[in-house]
Amino acid sequence: MTTASTPVRGPIVSRRALRWALLVVGGAVAVILPRVLYPPVALDIAAWALLAVSVDLLLGQAGLLSFGHAAFWGTAAYATGLVALDWHLPFPVAVIFGAVVAAALALPIGALAVRRTGIYFAMVTLAFAQMIYFIANEWSGLTGGENGLQDVPRTLFGVDLSDPYYFYYWMLPLAVAGLFAAWRLVNSPFGRVLNAIRENPTRARALGYPVERYKMLAFVLSAGIAGLGGGLFAMAHQFVTLDTLRWTTSGQAVILVVLGGIGTIWGGVLASGITLRLQDYLSLRHFTAPDLILGVVFIVVVLGFRRGIWGTVAGLLAGRRRPAEAAVEEVREPVPAE
């Protein structure tokens, strides 16, 4: 809505050119990542990026903060590890199986969790994830308890995948497929309905959308993408421990989303790269409190840079924000209780 009397500076570069440039840069970075980084770190970045994107899908699009995605990431990791160990399935099949199990677990959890919104949703998902953690801990016959699953094989019809550097290129298509799926969902009519539900659930309901069912479908799809990441994580490390189910894993996913920028999808990928590289660097330097730095950065971002890395950079590139975009700021009228 620009009128002649209020000139608005246009974006510095056109959206289209920017999008292509980003795609090329992103693809190039994904390809050279294990050359410039220690390959296992590159594998971790890809797996965590999927988890971050899955959490952002819910938070950014539907306004639901899941503090329990470790349940799906960890369950998929165990499922992937178990079928790889017991049935010697080729690794992509094992990983996809893990993602399907995670999505199936999201059905009952999602059905209960979507009955609450806001902070309650966060608390409920956190509690259910802790429940899954306790079950895995107790069910040591299946999960190996404190020892976890050791020596998970990664096979693909006789191809040698033992070197993490080469394995990275074999798993990259799966990771990219997961990210692409998330991007497609955001830019689909389904994504638009989620936005409508986030902004005004009452009106969305009045328009005839079954709000709970939409939220549940989003939750299940998000869990599937998180599960894809969890399965790749299990394959990357070739072992699975209870840490994959711990609440700190859910917390790290939330940190990545906020640092990257809520609702930006790619911000979570970027934040995974930066954060995991930083954590690797700090642990090599024997710095004993990497969480201290992460926590302080996180607080600063929540206090002052709520658009995250991606949102802040995108805002700068787009020049002065147009009024429509400025309206996406966080101040919202309280939604009446349902």
Place this chain on the structure above:
Amino acid sequence: MIGLLEQTVNGLVNGGFYAMLALGLAVIFGMLGVVNFAHGACYMLGAYGVYLLDHWFQLPFWWALLLVPLALAGLGMVVERVLIARLAPLDPLYNFLLTFGITLVLQALITWRLGPSAVPYEIPSSLSGAVSVSSFVFPKYRLFVFAAAILCCAVAWWLLTRTRAGVVVRAATERPDLTAALGINTRRWITPVFGFGVGLAGLAGVLAAPMQAIHPLMGADLIIIVFAVVVIGGLGSIVGSVLTGFALGVLTSWAAAYTPAIVSQLLVFVAMAAVLLLRPAGLFGTREATV
């Protein structure tokens, strides 16, 4: 019969911790609309506070019992003024995230300076040993904690029902819009109430120090269960959160005594699932936290 009685008292002790933390969460939520993720970290700091006062200054338990909650309440008020108040006009999820960040920093600080493993703290000598009434034998310290938890809740009850500040806090917790509409300035109570809640969590931590392993993640492990407790009770009701805390403590303790270990671990979560299914707003709840 004696076994059941012992389990019940045990359950009331554990439930006392749930209740004290849930009470703090409920009053803070009522006044600020914020769920304080750092509540568990405050509990953890309370336990470390009593340990450090003994370790550094050989200060006895009784002094710590007084000083640590007051110090934490002061710290909480500063944090509320400096950090949390800044995000007050925004979606409450941002303050949830902020307090999560504060939790990370506090846990990392303690782990960094004092190590990740548990530190020991002895039960004060005046409270060690056991009480026996006929065949009922019970550790003295646990009875003390039970009495202290009841006393705290009673004092909180007295403050909330018999003082002007309490009436305002209660009104603001249950009907914030109406309270404001009646011309009551609820804002001036925000900082003290936050300090009160944090101090209460610290007090729970002090009480827990001699009977539980003191380690950096002790608070996070507990707060997740307390979150389930407040989902069950509903944060809108102060009495509801306290009663739910005690009730779940007792039920968990019974389950631990008479069923396999996994049942008592999962009980709170299964109860939460049932409440979400049958009464999504919580047993005592009416108000939904809005996005």
